[in-house]
Structures are given as structure tokens and as C-alpha cells.
Amino acid sequence: MQVVADVIAQFTGAERRGAFFIALATALLGLAMAVTGNGDSFGAHGALVLAASIITIFCLIRSFDKPEPSSERLQSYYDEPTKAGIVLAMAWAVLGLFVGDWVAWLLVYPDLTFDAAWASFGRIRPVHTTGVIFGFGGNALIATSFYVLQRTTRARLPDQLSPWFVLWGYNLFCVIAVTGYLMGVTQSKEYAEPEWYADIWLVVVWVTYFAIYLRTLVRRKEPHIYVANWYYMAFILVVAILHIVNNLAVPISFGSAKSYSAFSGVQDAMTQWWYGHNAVAFFLTAGFLGMMYYYLPKRAGRPIYSYRMSIISFWGITFFYMWAGSHHLHYTALPQWVQSLGMTFSVMLLVPSWASAGNALLTLNGAWDKVRDDATLRFMMVAAVFYGLSTFEGSFMAIRSVNSLSHYTDWTIGHVHAGALGWVAMITFGAIYASVPWLWKTRGMYSARLVEAHFWLAVAGTVIYVFAMWNSGIIQGLMWRTYTEGGTLAYTFTDSLVAMRPYYMARAIGGLFFLIGALIGCYNIWMTIRMARVSATNTAADLQDAPVAALQPGE
Amino acid sequence: MAIEERDAHSGYLTTGHEWNGIKELNTPVPRAVYFFLIATAIFSFAYWVLMPSWPTGVSFTRGLLGNDQRSIVAKSVRQADLERGVWTKRIASESYSAVQANPDLMKLVRESGRTLFGDNCAACHGADARGGKGFPNLTASSWIWGGSPEAIAETIRVGVNSPHKDSRISQMLAFGRNQMVSREEALNVAEYVRSLSDAGPVREPAGKLAAGKQVFLKNCASCHGDDGKGKNDVGAPDLTDRSWIYGGDLESIYQTIWNGRQGRMPSWENRLSDLDRKILTLYVVDLRTPR
Ligand code: HEM
Ligand code: HEM
Numbered sequence: 102m103q104v105v106a107d108v109i110a111q112f113t114g115a116e117r118r119g120a121f122f123i124a125l126a127t128a129l130l131g132l133a134m135a136v137t138g139n140g141d142s143f144g145a146h147g148a149l150v151l152a153a154s155i156i157t158i159f160c161l162i163r164s165f166d167k168p169e170p171s172s173e174r175l176q177s178y179y180d181e182p183t184k185a186g187i188v189l190a191m192a193w194a195v196l197g198l199f200v201g202d203w204v205a206w207l208l209v210y211p212d213l214t215f216d217a218a219w220a221s222f223g224r225i226r227p228v229h230t231t232g233v234i235f236g237f238g239g240n241a242l243i244a245t246s247f248y249v250l251q252r253t254t255r256a257r258l259p260d261q262l263s264p265w266f267v268l269w270g271y272n273l274f275c276v277i278a279v280t281g282y283l284m285g286v287t288q289s290k291e292y293a294e295p296e297w298y299a300d301i302w303l304v305v306v307w308v309t310y311f312a313i314y315l316r317t318l319v320r321r322k323e324p325h326i327y328v329a330n331w332y333y334m335a336f337i338l339v340v341a342i343l344h345i346v347n348n349l350a351v352p353i354s355f356g357s358a359k360s361y362s363a364f365s366g367v368q369d370a371m372t373q374w375w376y377g378h379n380a381v382a383f384f385l386t387a388g389f390l391g392m393m394y395y396y397l398p399k400r401a402g403r404p405i406y407s408y409r410m411s412i413i414s415f416w417g418i419t420f421f422y423m424w425a426g427s428h429h430l431h432y433t434a435l436p437q438w439v440q441s442l443g444m445t446f447s448v449m450l451l452v453p454s455w456a457s458a459g460n461a462l463l464t465l466n467g468a469w470d471k472v473r474d475d476a477t478l479r480f481m482m483v484a485a486v487f488y489g490l491s492t493f494e495g496s497f498m499a500i501r502s503v504n505s506l507s508h509y510t511d512w513t514i515g516h517v518h519a520g521a522l523g524w525v526a527m528i529t530f531g532a533i534y535a536s537v538p539w540l541w542k543t544r545g546m547y548s549a550r551l552v553e554a555h556f557w558l559a560v561a562g563t564v565i566y567v568f569a570m571w572n573s574g575i576i577q578g579l580m581w582r583t584y585t586e587g588g589t590l591a592y593t594f595t596d597s598l599v600a601m602r603p604y605y606m607a608r609a610i611g612g613l614f615f616l617i618g619a620l621i622g623c624y625n626i627w628m629t630i631r632m633a634r635v636s637a638t639n640t641a642a643d644l645q646d647a648p649v650a651a652l653q654p655g656e
Numbered sequence: 657m658a659i660e661e662r663d664a665h666s667g668y669l670t671t672g673h674e675w676n677g678i679k680e681l682n683t684p685v686p687r688a689v690y691f692f693l694i695a696t697a698i699f700s701f702a703y704w705v706l707m708p709s710w711p712t713g714v715s716f717t718r719g720l721l722g723n724d725q726r727s728i729v730a731k732s733v734r735q736a737d738l739e740r741g742v743w744t745k746r747i748a749s750e751s752y753s754a755v756q757a758n759p760d761l762m763k764l765v766r767e768s769g770r771t772l773f774g775d776n777c778a779a780c781h782g783a784d785a786r787g788g789k790g791f792p793n794l795t796a797s798s799w800i801w802g803g804s805p806e807a808i809a810e811t812i813r814v815g816v817n818s819p820h821k822d823s824r825i826s827q828m829l830a831f832g833r834n835q836m837v838s839r840e841e842a843l844n845v846a847e848y849v850r851s852l853s854d855a856g857p858v859r860e861p862a863g864k865l866a867a868g869k870q871v872f873l874k875n876c877a878s879c880h881g882d883d884g885k886g887k888n889d890v891g892a893p894d895l896t897d898r899s900w901i902y903g904g905d906l907e908s909i910y911q912t913i914w915n916g917r918q919g920r921m922p923s924w925e926n927r928l929s930d931l932d933r934k935i936l937t938l939y940v941v942d943l944r945t946p947r
């Protein structure tokens with residue numbers, strides 16, 4: 102609570118009023134939803150929005166007449182939203198990974214739903230994917246992007262309200278999404294499950310986010326825009342486009358959660374996987390490449406290996422990815438020529454992907470001793486390796502004849518998690534461990550040994566997960582296509598499930614390792630923050646933020 | 657203010673920019689990157705030339721190989737049918753007994769029957785066809801609808817209480833709930849039904865069983881027969897054997913009589929081909945053949 106009050110005390114009078122009116126507007130919106138959607142999950146979500154807004158208003162009113170902040174604040178970067186974003190990212194990580202492991206155990210013990218509808222596979226699976234991708238990944242991206250943006254432009258964020266609006270609004274979106282699934286609200290589009298009202302809300306939030314980026318960039322004091330910002334901006338811009346197009350839908354009424362997509366049939370499928378694949382490309386890849394391009398060289402203390410390589414990879418990835426979505430629909434009703442394009446562009450995509458991974462690893466030349474000693478940097482190194490691995494695998498799986506074996510099997514799940522655990526989560530943990538001491542101004546993490554422990558748990562968990570799914574996926578794929586001499590299928594579907602069981606068990610154990618690692622990370626971060634508080638009250642902060650003179654005043 | 661400097665470790669110049677301490681080297685892009693870019697581009701061009709790939713407004717480039725996934729699938733399905741035809745034709749045309757007498761054909765029936773059964777029937781009847789509560793055991797008990805291959809084939813074709821127009825209709829009435837028998841009569845007849853198969857010592861006073869028998873002859877015999885051995889034409893099961901669909905303990909029997917039962921078995925006429933259903937029929941019959 103004190104933290105919230107401190108944040109509001111930093112707001113100027115205009116920002117406090119702005120925040121108040123926004124919260125009032127969302128409160129009214131929530132009220133309207135609750136009334137029109139009475140009896141529908143739409144109404145329940147209205148009540149949720151209303152409650153969130155009222156709490157916010159309450160916090161605002163309590164601190165409304167605090168003295169206005171001095172203009173001294175404009176002399177340093179605005180890092181409070183980043184701090185909050187990191188804490189939120191870790192909270193979502195624990196939730197998302199826990200539910201992921203639950204789903205994994207559910208596939209071993211199908212009775213783990215306890216006969217409750219909300220706990221069925223179809224509902225908790227999207228809670229997992231949304232929790233990890235949008236909750237964990239998204240908050241980490243927003244938090245680090247604010248941090249990186251300010252450092253690499255030497256400009257403060259344009260104001261103090263809009264970053265908080267983005268963070269608040271984005272997490273409200275995630276909560277609406279996740280609670281919706283549990284109530285059975287879904288558009289049945291993977292990674293785009295939330296219904297129309299949540300989607301519209303996200304557009305508002307996202308446009309604000311992009312505006313923050315542009316407003317900061319135009320005030321930059323560096324002549325050039327650092328490559329990390331290119332990636333972050335591609336992430337924001339393309340996700341906006343994808344999100345809007347794929348979610349075009351007509352609600353059945355303004356009092357109902359249900360809507361119908363503007364697309365149907367194979368066009369719907371293609372739109373969905375154009376979205377789905379570019380969500381992988383621009384959410385799970387471009388955004389995290391931005392993260393990597395800042396934290397890895399910073400932590401290693403080395404210059405980026407090749408400026409040119411980072412630029413051609415950027416344009417290569419941006420251009421090729423756009424075409425690749427149809428590799429999710431090989432051998433379907435989608436016309437074959439679309440599949441051919443998806444396949445060939447996916448193959449070409451490997452080159453800029455490996456160029457990025459190579460650029461990251463070559464940047465570590467001259468710092469390998471640090472990689473050996475520093476688990477934080479090792480997180481980032483391993484992330485680059487898994488990035489290379491999963492993109493190679495992806496390009497390989499995009500080849501039609503390979504896909505005929507891998508599609509619908511756990512091989513895809515293995516590929517997903519090589520990318521998700523090995524690349525996305527590892528680079529994020531690395532970036533978080535690097536930034537927590539910078540942000541809270543401590544000498545380092547509370548315990549380097551716990552970082553080390555987290556690292557090994559994460560690596561072990563990932564390796565177990567990925568190997569288990571490769572095995573199970575290939576066995577599955579082969580069992581489904583094995584014929585007897587007489588020309589009939591040799592195995593029933595149930596036979597293949599029986600064969601999967603040991604691998605599902607292994608995956609669930611690997612996932613448990615990964616989850617425990619994340620819990621250790623939370624503890625470590627928590628203790629670091631506490632350590633910072635204690636030292637801040639004992640001694641005046643002796644560490645300075647960025648050189649004051651180098652910073653351009655906020656407005 | 658771009659000041660290039662030489663990186664001591666790699667020997668390359670930096671680009672001269674710096675962002676919060678991060679610099680970039682001006683290292684040329686490694687040859688390998690261009691090489692693979694060109695190699696994958698050549699592969700892609702070759703693929704586009706050979707395969708259907710680019711839209712041309714109303715149509716698309718068909719590629720030199722004339723590859724078309726739809727006709728390829730159709731062709732491989734025809735080819736597979738042709739290969740299977742060697743034995744499937746014989747199963748389709750020969751009589752049940754002729755197939756049953758042919759060990760080679762029966763081997764194929766067992767092989768393909770197992771996967772057909774596993775993928776379509778095991779969800780209810782169990783992978784081993786031994787059934788479970790509410791779903792009959794197909795390997796042991798006497799048949800509800802008749803055990804001849806023709807009767808079994810008909811059950812599979814039309815189903816039981818299914819939407820199929822010829823569906824077999826199975827009605828075990830809710831005698832208690834619909835007040836056709838009193839509570840006491842229901843209990844007595846349940847005792848009696850249990851005694852039909854339970855060879856153990858009689859635990860109930862004989863008078864109760866006699867009363868139960870009277871209820872049975874009056875209400876039940878029309879379907880289950882005077883001796884309780886069931887009637888295939890109405891799908892009334894044999895009550896004297898040891899196997900039960902809904903359970904043979906007193907409580908379950910009482911529930912059956914009080915609330916009635918309407919088992920549902922889907923019709924497979926529109927879901928499985930004539931051949932597949934014939935294989936399944938032979939497979940189900942074969943389950944009881946002592947081996
Ligand atoms: C504790 C670690 C994790 C475990 C145990 C876990 C488990 C699972 C399970 C069981 C599924 C469903 C697979 C199926 O339907 O057969 C799944 C799907 C998925 N998970 Fe995870 N997961 C973990 C971490 C993550 C992370 C960190 C991310 C992303 C950053 C992630 C992203 C996904 C995605 C995108 C899917 C959907 C894949 C598809 O539809 O092909 N998971 N996960
Ligand atoms: C060169 C880069 C990549 C290519 C060409 C590629 C290609 C593919 C292919 C062919 C599939 C299987 C589609 C199917 O059979 O259904 C797939 C699935 C997937 N990939 Fe990748 N991949 C790449 C990189 C990545 C990365 C870095 C991630 C990061 C997390 C990732 C996440 C996913 C996810 C989440 C799916 C599952 C989609 C679903 O079915 O739900 N991919 N990818």
C-alpha cells in the first residue's frame with residue numbers, strides 16, 4: 102500500500118486528475134457492463150472492471166492532497182513502472198508455470214480436474230498459455246522496454262501516468278482473459294482467446310504503449326536509435342496489427358460475452374495462423390530479441406559483435422516471418438500454393454534467425470570467463486543457444502514432408518517449449534536478474550547461489566521437457582502412420598496414448614523443476630528488494646542513477 | 657560525435673555510437689550468412705518453379721511437377737484400397753462361415769478388427785471388450801440381442817435406442833418410479849432376480865423369494881421369460897447368468913427395477929463402411945472363440 106501511495110505522490114496534480122478520470126471512466130464502463138450483462142459472464146467481467154477501478158480510485162483519493170513532487174524527479178529516469186512490471190511478471194510466471202505443470206500432470210492423471218468444469222483441460226490450458234505468454238512474457242517486455250528505452254535514448258518517459266495506464270490496463274486485460282476461460286468464455290482462437298470487449302480494451306492500452314515509445318523517441322538525446330528499440334517497436338506495432346485483424350468479430354449483443362468472427366472457413370484458419378505465427382515472431386521473438394540486445398552486451402561488458410548483422414537480421418526476420426504462418430496449416434484445406442509459400446519463407450527465415458543467435462553468442466567472445474562465473478549471463482547465453490535450436494527446428498518442421506510427421510504430435514509441443522522455456526523464459530530471467538540490482542540499487546542479487554540454483558533447475562527442467570516431447574512426439578507420429586502388412590493401421594489412438602504416458606510423466610517432472618526454479622527466483626528477488634529497503638533507510642542512497650547531466654528533462 | 661575505436665579483443669572498429677555503455681562493432685557480416693541466404697533463396701526459387709506457389713489473381717502457378725495435394729491424396733487412397741482389396745474383397749463377398757473357416761482371413765480380421773474396435777468401440781466397451789458399468793461385456797455373457805453374426809451385424813448397423821430409423825429399442829421400464837409395483841414388491845422381486853444367478857446359500861426367508869417370483873411372473877416374464885433367461889427380440893438380458901450390465905448386487909438390481917434402464921449404443925451405418933462393420937462383426941464373434 103505504501104508503495105502505491107509513493108507512486109501517486111510522484112504524480113503531478115494533472116496526472117492525479119487524469120488518473121482519477123480514467124479510473125472513473127472505467128468504473129462507469131464496468132458498471133454498464135455489469136448491468137447489461139447481468140446473468141452473463143459479461144456481467145461478471147463488468148463487476149471485475151468496476152472493482153479494479155474502485156480500488157484504484159480509492160488509492161488515488163487517499164493520496165490526492167499529498168504535496169506535488171519537485172521537478173527534481175525529472176532529473177532521473179522513471180523506473181517505478183519497470184519495478185512493478187518485473188514483480189508482476191514474476192507473479193504471472195508462478196501462476197502460469199504452476200497451471201502449466203498442472204496441465205502436464207492432468208495429461209498423466211486425467212482425473213485431476215476434480216470433476217469441476219472450470220478445471221477441465223480445455224479451460225486451464227489457455228490459462229497456462231495466456232499466463233505465461235501474456236502475463237509473464239508481456240509484463241517482462243513492457244517493464245524492460247521502458248527501462249531500455251530510457252537508457253538508450255537518454256530521455257525520460259514522456260509522463261508518469263501513461264506507463265501506469267499501460268501496466269494497469271494490460272494486467273486488467275490478462276485477468277479478464279484468464280478468469281474468462283475459467284468461466285468458459287473463449288473465441289476458440291489459440292493465443293487470441295479473449296472475447297471482443299477484452300480485445301477492444303487491449304487496443305486502447307496498446308496504442309497508449311506505442312505512443313509512449315514514439316513520444317520518448319522523438320525526445321531522444323542520442324542521434325541513433327539503438328537496435329533493441331527497433332525490435333521493441335516492431336513487437337508493439339506488429340502485435341497491434343495482428344491483434345486487430347484477427348479479432349475482428351461481431352458480438353451477438355452488447356450485453357453478452359459471445360461474438361462471431363468476421364472470418365469463416367479456411368480464411369479464418371489462415372487469418373488465425375497468420376496471427377498465431379506472427380505472435381510467435383513478434384511477441385515471443387522480436388520483443389525478446391530487443392531484451393537480449395540490451396541486457397546481454399550490458400552484462401557481458403562487450404560491444405555487439407556486428408552492427409550490420411543485427412540490422413540485416415532485423416529486416417530479414419520482419420520480412421520473412423510475415424509469410425510463414427501457413428506452415429501451421431500444411432496438408433489441410435488451405436490451397437497448396439499458400440503452403441508452399443509458407444514453407445519456403447520459413448526455410449529462408451532460418452538465416453536471419455541464426456544470424457541473430459550467432460550475433461548474440463559472438464558478442465560473448467572475450468567474456469566467456471564471465472559466462473562461466475555469472476549465472477545471470479549464463480541464462481542469456483543459454484537463451485541464445487535455445488533460440489538457435491528452436492528456430493532450426495522450426496524451419497525443419499515447416500518442410501511439408503517433415504510436418505506430415507510432426508504435425509498434431511508432441512513434437513510441436515517440444516518445439517514450443519524449447520522456444521518458450523529455453524529462449525523466452527531464460528532471456529527474461531537473465532534480464533530480470535540483471536535489472537533488479539540496477540533498479541533497486543543494490544550491489545547484486547540477495548544470493549548469487551540461488552541464481553545459480555535457479556539456472557540449473559531451469560536448464561534441467563527445459564532439457565527434460567524437450568527431450569521427453571521429442572521422444573513422445575516422434576513415437577506418436579510414427580505410431581499413427583504405421584500400417585500392418587494387410588494395409589490397416591497397426592495401432593489404435595489409445596495405444597499411442599499408453600505409449601505417451603512415461604514421457605508425459607517426465608515432462609511434468611521437468612516442468613516441476615522449472616517451476617521450483619522460478620519460485621526460488623521470486624524469493625531471491627523479494628529478499629533483494631527487502632535488502633534494498635533496509636539499506637535505503639539506514640544510509641542515504643549512495644549509488645547514483647544514470648549520470649544526471651546526461652539526461653534530458655522530462656517535458 | 658561518433659568516435660570510432662578499436663576493440664582490443666576482436667580487433668574490429670566500433671561504429672562509434674554508444675548507448676548507455678553499449679557499443680557495436682563494425683564487423684562485416686560473415687560470409688556464411690550470405691552463403692546460406694543465397695542457398696535458401698535458390699532452394700525456394702527452385703521449389704516455386706516446381707510446385708504450386710504464387711497466386712496469379714484467379715489462379716496460381718501450378719509448378720512444373722504438376723504436384724497437386726488433393727489428387728495425390730485421392731490417388732494414394734485408391735492405391736491403398738487396391739492393395740487391401742486382395743483380402744477385403746473376399747471378406748466382403750464371402751459368407752461369415754466361409755471367412756471364419758479361413759485362418760488367413762481370420763488373422764487379418766483380428767489384426768484390423770483390433771484397431772477398428774480400439775478406435776470406435778473401446779471407449780464404451782473397453783479395449784478388451786469386457787465392458788463396464790452400463791456397457792455390456794461382449795466376451796462372456798449371453799447375448800442381449802442375439803449372438804449370430806447376422807444379429808450382431810444388425811446391432812452394430814442400427815444401434816440401440818439410437819436415432820437410426822431401424823434402431824433396436826430397449827426399454828426396461830421404471831417399474832417403481834412409475835408405480836407399477838410397490839416398494840415391497842420391488843424389493844421382493846429384486847431378491848428373487850438375484851437368487852436366479854446367485855447359487856450361494858439362501859439368506860432371505862423363502863416366503864420373500866416366493867412373493868418375488870409372483871411379481872416376476874406377473875410383470876417381468878413377458879420380456880425376460882418365465883425362466884428369466886431373457887429374450888433377444890426385445891433386448892431383455894438373461895438374468896440367470898453371472899454377468900450384469902448394471903450390476904448384480906441387490907442395490908443395483910433394485911435401482912434397475914425402480915428407475916428403469918435405457919442403454920444407448922450408437923448406430924454405425926453412417927460412420928463405418930459395410931466392410932468395416934463386417935470385420936467388426938467377425939471380430940466380436942471371434943472374441944468368444946476359445947483359442
Ligand atoms: C513449468 C513449465 C511448463 C510446463 C510444465 C508446461 C506445460 C504445458 C502443457 C502440458 C501444455 C499443453 C500441451 C498439450 O496440449 O499437449 C502446454 C502448452 C503450451 N505452453 Fe507450456 N508449459 C510450461 C511453460 C511454458 C512457458 C514458459 C511458455 C511460454 C513462454 C509456455 C507456452 C506454451 C504454449 C504456447 C503452449 C501451446 C502449444 C501448442 O498449442 O502447440 N509454456 N504447456
Ligand atoms: C525460424 C523460426 C521458426 C519457425 C520456422 C517455426 C516453425 C514452426 C512450425 C513449422 C510449427 C508447427 C506447426 C504445426 O505443425 O502445427 C511451429 C509451432 C510453434 N512454434 Fe515455431 N518456429 C520458429 C521459431 C519459434 C520460436 C522462437 C518460438 C518461441 C517460443 C516458437 C513457438 C512456436 C509455437 C508456440 C508453436 C505452436 C503453435 C500451435 O500449434 O499452437 N517457434 N513453429
